[in-house]
Amino acid sequence: MPHVITQACCGDASCVYACPVNCIHPTPDEPGFGISEMLYIDPETCVDCGACVSACPVGAIVPGHRLPEAAERFADVNAAHYGHSQDDVARFPVSHHKRLPLAPIAKPRAVRGGPEVLDVAIVGSGPSAMYAADELLKQPRVRVTVYERLDAPFGLSRFGVAPDHTSTRSVMNLFDDVARHENITILLNTEIGRDISLDDLRSRHHAVLWAGGAPTDKPLPIPGAGLPGVQSATSLVGWYNGHPDFVGAGPDLSCERVVVIGNGNVALDVARILTADVDELAKTDISRDALAALRASAVREVVVAGRRGPAHAAFTLPELIGLADGHARVQVRPEDLDGISADDVDDSTVAAKIALLQEISQRPAPAEPFIRLTFGRTPVEVVGDRQAAGVRFVRTGTDVEETIDTGLVLPSIGYRGVPVPGLPFDEATGTIANVAGRVVDGDTPVPGMYVTGWIKRGPSGFIGTNKTDSGESVANLLADVEAGVLSTVG
Numbered sequence: 001m002p003h004v005i006t007q008a009c010c011g012d013a014s015c016v017y018a019c020p021v022n023c024i025h026p027t028p029d030e031p032g033f034g035i036s037e038m039l040y041i042d043p044e045t046c047v048d049c050g051a052c053v054s055a056c057p058v059g060a061i062v063p064g065h066r067l068p069e070a071a072e073r074f075a076d077v078n079a080a081h082y083g084h085s086q087d088d089v090a091r092f093p094v095s096h097h098k099r100l101p102l103a104p105i106a107k108p109r110a111v112r113g114g115p116e117v118l119d120v121a122i123v124g125s126g127p128s129a130m131y132a133a134d135e136l137l138k139q140p141r142v143r144v145t146v147y148e149r150l151d152a153p154f155g156l157s158r159f160g161v162a163p164d165h166t167s168t169r170s171v172m173n174l175f176d177d178v179a180r181h182e183n184i185t186i187l188l189n190t191e192i193g194r195d196i197s198l199d200d201l202r203s204r205h206h207a208v209l210w211a212g213g214a215p216t217d218k219p220l221p222i223p224g225a226g227l228p229g230v231q232s233a234t235s236l237v238g239w240y241n242g243h244p245d246f247v248g249a250g251p252d253l254s255c256e257r258v259v260v261i262g263n264g265n266v267a268l269d270v271a272r273i274l275t276a277d278v279d280e281l282a283k284t285d286i287s288r289d290a291l292a293a294l295r296a297s298a299v300r301e302v303v304v305a306g307r308r309g310p311a312h313a314a315f316t317l318p319e320l321i322g323l324a325d326g327h328a329r330v331q332v333r334p335e336d337l338d339g340i341s342a343d344d345v346d347d348s349t350v351a352a353k354i355a356l357l358q359e360i361s362q363r364p365a366p367a368e369p370f371i372r373l374t375f376g377r378t379p380v381e382v383v384g385d386r387q388a389a390g391v392r393f394v395r396t397g398t399d400v401e402e403t404i405d406t407g408l409v410l411p412s413i414g415y416r417g418v419p420v421p422g423l424p425f426d427e428a429t430g431t432i433a434n435v436a437g438r439v440v441d442g443d444t445p446v447p448g449m450y451v452t453g454w455i456k457r458g459p460s461g462f463i464g465t466n467k468t469d470s471g472e473s474v475a476n477l478l479a480d481v482e483a484g485v486l487s488t489v490g
């Protein structure tokens with residue numbers, strides 16, 4: 001049976017370049033890469049060589065005959081992406097149609113011209129920063145200095161990925177390898193604007209690559225959002241991951257029901273952690289303070305409320321499969337799926353989501369604590385006098401109202417970048433103004449200033465998406481070196 005990509009897929013496309021028969025898609029030069037919910041192996045073309053297994057930084061690729069029970073559904077997911085069924089693959093394991101193999105990956109061309117030693121500063125040490133550093137360090141003349149505000153590196157991969165997603169968190173092993181390179185220095189506890197000014201930073205380096213991410217939440221624009229008992233899901237993630245900024249952000253877990261507004265992957269993460277087996281969480285890197293609080297939790301139900309219908313749910317198919325086939329207890333009420341059929345949907349990924357939700361809706365009522373996924377509910381008010389006591393919703397597109405009682409409301413409706421003093425900022429997108437990674441002031445490039453990651457493109461994609469994104473920014477930085485447009489180090 002062919003190899004299969006599973007839930008942990010980070011989308012960095014290392015497997016694509018390792019594959020000798022070009023059976024993994026979408027590739028970085030194909031439409032949909034960066035927004036695809038994962039990468040997929042064509043089971044008819046895969047020759048079971050295993051090259052992708054070694055290349056994957058998070059261990060997401062497994063031989064089909066070794067799939068654990070909780071991941072068996074991913075064999076169908078990979079096959080369905082190419083319009084196959086597993087029965088087809090079993091009868092015809094290798095297709096006779098030909099696909100051109102990828103060309104061998106050549107050693108990067110050395111940059112011509114520029115200074116004898118190119119000093120580059122990277123602000124931040126999250127995935128986009130470390131992928132950029134990895135690309136820069138392929139050039140022997142480059143020296144990289146990473147400036148990190150916190151006391152530990154690697155940003156989102158350390159403080160944003162749920163502690164029970166151990167495979168995804170293992171991408172930090174790749175970043176550790178980058179950090180051991182002889183030409184990189186990582187300065188922790190160093191904040192731009194506090195410990196060193198942006199002007200000083202630019203004077204010390206030929207180029208500055210800003211990789212500061214999107215550190216704030218989009219606000220919940222409804223009455224009552226400022227009441228005690230309303231707390232951003234982002235702060236909860238930071239709290240249970242031990243982020244220094246959120247040490248004191250522990251929620252009050254004395255209520256029996258929690259409402260999460262929004263249904264992206266972060267919403268599923270916090271719902272899963274709040275209802276997980278605490279003894280299992282104890283085996284992970286979860287904050288010990290969070291673990292103690294969860295042991296004493298009174299929460300029996302977490303309602304994850306999405307504004308739109310199931311076909312437009314923000315969570316990805318891999319995350320839904322992990323929720324449905326893992327250890328989580330999850331419920332979908334059949335009435336939330338009335339009038340919806342997977343057969344009526346052309347998109348195979350959306351159809352698979354709907355089919356799985358319908359399957360969940362037919363399961364027996366789960367034991368407590370459990371997660372309830374609900375759809376088509378637009379929040380209009382957090383109700384309560386001095387403390388959140390519930391959320392008033394309307395059924396999206398109707399006048400029908402419903403109030404769900406709760407003592408803890410967790411908005412999870414997205415992230416947003418913050419302005420950087422001294423750099424042009426696009427308020428509409430919450431990003432530093434740029435063109436393909438070159439920072440611009442109006443139409444004019446800002447010499448020596450570059451950007452990558454969420455602060456470049458907005459909060460989209462996955463950890464591995466930053467590899468391609470950073471590659472673009474670094475390529476333009478190096479092109480500017482060759483064009484002689486970077487300033488000298490003063």
